[in-house]
Amino acid sequence: MSELTVPGAAPGVPVKRELNSERFAGLAQRHGALAVLAVVVIAASLIWPTFSNGDNLAGIAVHSFYPVIIALGMTFVIVSGGIDLSVGSVFALGGVLAAYASQWGPVAAIGLPLAVCAVFGLVQGTIIAKTGMAPFIVTLAGLLGARGLLLAVTTEGSKTYLFPAGDGFVRLAQGKLFGISYPVYAAVLLAVLAAVLLQRTKYGQALFAVGGNEDAAALMGLPVARIKILTYTLCGLLAGLAGVLNAAWTGSGVTIIGVGDELNAIAAVVIGGTLLVGGAGGISGTVCGVLLLGVIQNVINQIGSLTSSVQSVVSGAFLVVVVVAQTYLSKARRLR
Amino acid sequence: MSELAARPGWDRRQLARYVQNYGVYAAVVVLLAYNALFTRNFVDMGNMRTQLVQVAPVIIVALGMALVIGTEGVDLSVGSVMALAAAVIPLYLGFGLWPAIIMSLLIGLAAGLVNGTLVAVVGLQPIVATLALLVAGRGIALVIAGGQLKQVHNADLIALGTNDVAGLPVVVWIAAVLALLTGLLVRRTTYGRQLVAIGGNRAAAGLAGLPVRRVLIVTYVLCGVLAGLAGVLATARLRASDPSAIGNLMELSAITAVVVGGTPLSGGKVRVLGTVAGALVMQLVRATLIKHDLPDSTAQMVQAVIILVAVYVARERRTR
Numbered sequence: 001m002s003e004l005t006v007p008g009a010a011p012g013v014p015v016k017r018e019l020n021s022e023r024f025a026g027l028a029q030r031h032g033a034l035a036v037l038a039v040v041v042i043a044a045s046l047i048w049p050t051f052s053n054g055d056n057l058a059g060i061a062v063h064s065f066y067p068v069i070i071a072l073g074m075t076f077v078i079v080s081g082g083i084d085l086s087v088g089s090v091f092a093l094g095g096v097l098a099a100y101a102s103q104w105g106p107v108a109a110i111g112l113p114l115a116v117c118a119v120f121g122l123v124q125g126t127i128i129a130k131t132g133m134a135p136f137i138v139t140l141a142g143l144l145g146a147r148g149l150l151l152a153v154t155t156e157g158s159k160t161y162l163f164p165a166g167d168g169f170v171r172l173a174q175g176k177l178f179g180i181s182y183p184v185y186a187a188v189l190l191a192v193l194a195a196v197l198l199q200r201t202k203y204g205q206a207l208f209a210v211g212g213n214e215d216a217a218a219l220m221g222l223p224v225a226r227i228k229i230l231t232y233t234l235c236g237l238l239a240g241l242a243g244v245l246n247a248a249w250t251g252s253g254v255t256i257i258g259v260g261d262e263l264n265a266i267a268a269v270v271i272g273g274t275l276l277v278g279g280a281g282g283i284s285g286t287v288c289g290v291l292l293l294g295v296i297q298n299v300i301n302q303i304g305s306l307t308s309s310v311q312s313v314v315s316g317a318f319l320v321v322v323v324v325a326q327t328y329l330s331k332a333r334r335l336r
Numbered sequence: 337m338s339e340l341a342a343r344p345g346w347d348r349r350q351l352a353r354y355v356q357n358y359g360v361y362a363a364v365v366v367l368l369a370y371n372a373l374f375t376r377n378f379v380d381m382g383n384m385r386t387q388l389v390q391v392a393p394v395i396i397v398a399l400g401m402a403l404v405i406g407t408e409g410v411d412l413s414v415g416s417v418m419a420l421a422a423a424v425i426p427l428y429l430g431f432g433l434w435p436a437i438i439m440s441l442l443i444g445l446a447a448g449l450v451n452g453t454l455v456a457v458v459g460l461q462p463i464v465a466t467l468a469l470l471v472a473g474r475g476i477a478l479v480i481a482g483g484q485l486k487q488v489h490n491a492d493l494i495a496l497g498t499n500d501v502a503g504l505p506v507v508v509w510i511a512a513v514l515a516l517l518t519g520l521l522v523r524r525t526t527y528g529r530q531l532v533a534i535g536g537n538r539a540a541a542g543l544a545g546l547p548v549r550r551v552l553i554v555t556y557v558l559c560g561v562l563a564g565l566a567g568v569l570a571t572a573r574l575r576a577s578d579p580s581a582i583g584n585l586m587e588l589s590a591i592t593a594v595v596v597g598g599t600p601l602s603g604g605k606v607r608v609l610g611t612v613a614g615a616l617v618m619q620l621v622r623a624t625l626i627k628h629d630l631p632d633s634t635a636q637m638v639q640a641v642i643i644l645v646a647v648y649v650a651r652e653r654r655t656r
Binding site: 083127131132133134136137138140141142143144145147148149150151152156157263266267270276277309310311312313314315316317319320323324327 | 410412454458459460461463464465467468469470471472473474475476478479483588591592595601602631632633634635636637639640641643644647648651
């Protein structure tokens, strides 16, 4: 599993001398998800020998690749102090468009959905940045709009487009290297790129500034509107890409997927230590958050006697515990 | 008004304010008028009855949501709370109708207490605090119900979903009475004023000595209980407790009704009548599109545009 975690500490933490307890609180907040993931994985491998075999771990990885890609975009949006409820619908739209466009070849199958989803994010970002409307409500409308667009493309959801038999893109997406599917490598690569973008570029630094204090960022001369628009565009693009890869992997554009995926993405990002108020967070935590939710699901499957509804109970309880712990940790750091 | 008239651009502002205050009611009237003229069999008793029965649970949930949004919060868990309430009904229906309803409302109360405590005492953002229960609540409901739909045969409960009182369905009366009570609660009670003050500026309200935590918790509890009641009514209408379907995406319908009704997401204002009208607008739009054989895809995109326009119109209030 270790190859899926991305090194690099979350920035956005003020440079100041910290007391030991504060430093511990900070570490726990930023890397808590990684620690819990390690504990859960070790415990699960000790209890269920079948958990740690290669096929099972590869299975967790392959079920996590598209949630990771969606959650990457969500991390950027949440760091900027916003939220994007449309990603589940955009994810489904991307997949449907990919399968629809696959009749014109792989370039269209990738290009059309990415273009549409990026434009979708661009429109949402522009509305949010230029009118000052709440991201929550704009992307809620986006959730409905993208689903509507999807239904329009698929003649009201009745048509499921398939990739042509033997399509090269599908074969690539379903191929494996060292027993791990190619889309997993794509997700890892994207996570590394996202971490670099967030932590090593001017855009990333500006994003933390905007999320931390928008007015201050504007006074410093940062192009706040442009940064926000770029962020929502990126989020739409990544959700669309997740849809494209998932559609290629399954060989079809399923219309009913993605409902509620925005909430899973938000949960993973928050569990990963990114603050919902913006201005702090990191990619490695998000990846851990997604994997943790995937591992929990897998463990529940290992137990066997439990139904899948227990999984949502555990995920929800987990979310509360993590967020409550984070709230107290960040209070501990703020109070001297 | 006279000193305002001297300022340039006043006409536009006045117009904007009229649209903000009365736009949603005008939309209801326009939609009804349009359908009366151009849609066959729309304005007749049978159809109106169907529309009202369908919109009643949305109104009930949206009333609670309006209170929560008035505190600058949001409650994403209402749909799951409806499922929870529905799931416990078959367990207690053996003891009679009222014990079952009371247990459902208590479940809603408990859910609201959890949400309210996480928001008011722990200090979580309302989106995350209630997201947890949205995710977990339906899971718990499914576990309680054993993952199954259970048919309900209690005649009293079914009567609640289908009977009429004075020509209108019981559910519609319940929604109307609750809307009236919520309006009185907001306008005429200390709690209502405190809620609005806290939503407007929580820090200032705290400094002024208002019981911020208590008011917040009570608000989430009210929202939970109303969602629980909506779950009971949905079960009564379906004649079955179906925790996997009841209340699905209700949070979106409720938030939309509140927002279209002109309650700002930034808190400090609760428009109860507007919320009722907002729910009616969305219902009428959907019904109009269906009656004209427009596909679901168009309906969803139209709803998206309505939400954006409603929030854009309400937004100008803050820059005034």
